[in-house]
Amino acid sequence: MLPLLTSADIRKADEYTISHEPVASIDLMERAARAFVGWFLNHFPDKQKAIAVYCGTGNNGGDGLAIARMLHQHQYKNIYVTITRFSDKASADFTENLTRLQHTDVPFKEVNSAAEVTAENCPIIIDALLGSGLNKPLDGEYKHFVEYLNSVDATVVAIDVPTGFFAEGAIEQDAVVLKADLVITFQQPKINFLLPEASHYINCCEVVNIGLDEEFTRSLDSPYQYIEEKDIRKLLKPRKRFTNKGTYGHALIIAGEEKTMGAALLSSAGSAYAGAGLTSACIPASGLTALNSYLPELMAVIRDGNSLPDIKWDKYNSIAIGPGLGTGENALELLSEVLTNYKRPIVIDADGLNLIAINSVLFGNIPQGSILTPHMKEFDRLFGEHTSWWDRLQTARKQAEERYIYIILKNDYTITATPQGKLYFNSTSNAAMATGGMGDVLTGILASLLAQGYSSEDACLIGVYIHGKAGDELALPNRMNVVLPGKLAQQLPLTMSKLTV
Numbered sequence: 084m085l086p087l088l089t090s091a092d093i094r095k096a097d098e099y100t101i102s103h104e105p106v107a108s109i110d111l112m113e114r115a116a117r118a119f120v121g122w123f124l125n126h127f128p129d130k131q132k133a134i135a136v137y138c139g140t141g142n143n144g145g146d147g148l149a150i151a152r153m154l155h156q157h158q159y160k161n162i163y164v165t166i167t168r169f170s171d172k173a174s175a176d177f178t179e180n181l182t183r184l185q186h187t188d189v190p191f192k193e194v195n196s197a198a199e200v201t202a203e204n205c206p207i208i209i210d211a212l213l214g215s216g217l218n219k220p221l222d223g224e225y226k227h228f229v230e231y232l233n234s235v236d237a238t239v240v241a242i243d244v245p246t247g248f249f250a251e252g253a254i255e256q257d258a259v260v261l262k263a264d265l266v267i268t269f270q271q272p273k274i275n276f277l278l279p280e281a282s283h284y285i286n287c288c289e290v291v292n293i294g295l296d297e298e299f300t301r302s303l304d305s306p307y308q309y310i311e312e313k314d315i316r317k318l319l320k321p322r323k324r325f326t327n328k329g330t331y332g333h334a335l336i337i338a339g340e341e342k343t344m345g346a347a348l349l350s351s352a353g354s355a356y357a358g359a360g361l362t363s364a365c366i367p368a369s370g371l372t373a374l375n376s377y378l379p380e381l382m383a384v385i386r387d388g389n390s391l392p393d394i395k396w397d398k399y400n401s402i403a404i405g406p407g408l409g410t411g412e413n414a415l416e417l418l419s420e421v422l423t424n425y426k427r428p429i430v431i432d433a434d435g436l437n438l439i440a441i442n443s444v445l446f447g448n449i450p451q452g453s454i455l456t457p458h459m460k461e462f463d464r465l466f467g468e469h470t471s472w473w474d475r476l477q478t479a480r481k482q483a484e485e486r487y488i489y490i491i492l493k494n495d496y497t498i499t500a501t502p503q504g505k506l507y508f509n510s511t512s513n514a515a516m517a518t519g520g521m522g523d524v525l526t527g528i529l530a531s532l533l534a535q536g537y538s539s540e541d542a543c544l545i546g547v548y549i550h551g552k553a554g555d556e557l558a559l560p561n562r563m564n565v566v567l568p569g570k571l572a573q574q575l576p577l578t579m580s581k582l583t584v
């Protein structure tokens with residue numbers, strides 16, 4: 084698990100490393116610059132191409148100067164440094180790196196206003212204007228200058244954080260930010276890099292390690308954590324000898340109407356392929372043929388007309404409700420029944436969430452430890468409109484704590500908010516998975532993991548990870564443009580077995 088730190092905490096880790104490793108601050112900057120250059124050398128090997136390095140006068144600018152010097156040592160022939168003296172301040176390490184640069188023959192100039200900048204015609208721009216020290220939205224000279232650079236046709240490589248981009252906190256919709264083709268960031272992705280707003284400003288991000296003290300960063304106990312494969316390997320249990328279907332539980336998926344049987348089929352398939360010993364689908368009678376022909380391993384509990392089915396609650400180790408269920412009277416009655424009669428954690432998705440949004444009194448009946456899986460719109464229907472993903476995260480965290488539930492906020496980096504106040508960012512999945520029915524499969528996977536005896540938290544972390552991982556395994560090596568949910572479900576047994584060897 085990689086702690087994701089705010090800028091303030093990164094500064095603390097920075098200071099701790101400087102005094103405890105110990106390493107001089109200027110040497111830590113040198114290490115950061117070397118890490119950047121190591122990556123840059125491999126990906127921009129043409130040493131004749133002109134590179135413009137724009138440096139502010141803080142430590143981000145200091146990095147820029149050190150990087151310009153190192154690239155020059157690596158025989159990059161056309162490096163042009165511009166220092167923006169838009170304020171009187173300059174950090175000590177910036178000043179030291181300026182002295183070091185002056186001992187080379189790299190040309191540099193200093194400008195006091197955006198108007199002094201001459202037309203840019205380098206195909207590569209290195210952005211070292213401002214980094215994680217940004218403390219207010221850009222205005223004045225920086226704003227003009229960034230707007231100008233955004234109009235230039237060049238590949239922009241940002242050091243650590245693109246100028247004007249807040250590493251955490253709500254991002255304003257009209258924020259002026261230097262748009263980066265690539266960000267080479269130090270130690271960890273910044274929290275806002277993992278939220279959808281980043282897509283307007285950052286095309287691609289690479290993380291390079293600069294050796295900040297890991298024990299110290301863990302001790303900060305950040306609420307924001309990035310889940311890696313090794314974490315899932317610790318949680319996922321291999322199937323053992325001398326076990327039988329009873330060992331792996333019975334999941335009930337309450338989903339689908341006549342015209343939305345697909346959602347029920349995909350959820351149920353997600354449950355079966357994720358390894359529940361038994362999966363029953365509670366569906367309308369009109370869907371029975373579809374169910375039997377789609378996956379004969381599934382069992383049916385029939386909902387007939389307006390009457391509710393006779394559900395033997397004790398039979399099921401977990402229940403998921405919602406995909407394709409509709410928001411009519413019957414669906415509402417069904418959900419109310421479940422919330423009244425079933426006391427273990429359940430999974431609520433899609434129309435299950437929409438029903439709660441319309442009938443908020445139901446909120447109080449959700450069993451503790453239950454898992455809600457909203458996408459952005461469902462989330463806002465449940466908890467009110469939000470204008471930024473950062474605000475959504477804070478709401479998710481608060482609601483999960485107050486209601487003792489898990490909220491899986493679906494997104495590129497799906498986030499699980501827990502009752503303990505943690506926000507876990509998932510690291511798998513890809514754009515080929517952006518297709519209808521994908522969430523239904525996730526719902527089935529979660530119900531399946533609960534049925535198999537995983538805690539709600541482990542079910543969330545494992546479920547979201549394997550769902551994305553199966554999608555990655557199908558899409559990435561085969562360069563598939565789209566992965567269909569049914570295929571993804573079929574991939575799950577292989578994905579899971581790879582994670583348990």
Ligand SMILES: NC(=O)C1=CN([C@@H]2O[C@H](COP(=O)(O)OP(=O)(O)OC[C@H]3O[C@@H](n4cnc5c(N)ncnc54)[C@H](OP(=O)(O)O)[C@@H]3O)[C@@H](O)[C@H]2O)[C@@H](O)CC1
Nearest residue numbers: 097112115141142143213214215216217218219220221243
């Ligand atoms: N973390 C690490 O471990 C390591 C970090 N390193 C590097 O340090 C970088 C952080 O450096 P940093 O703290 O000096 O901040 P930086 O981004 O250079 O800017 C500071 C200046 O900007 C100013 N300023 C702020 N907002 C502004 C605005 N809107 N418009 C105008 N001005 C604005 C602010 O002025 P003030 O408001 O205080 O007057 C201040 O003077 C980090 O991104 C990484 O590259 C590595 O070298 C080594 C290891």
Ligand SMILES: [K+]
Nearest residue numbers: 210213242244
């Ligand atoms: K920068």
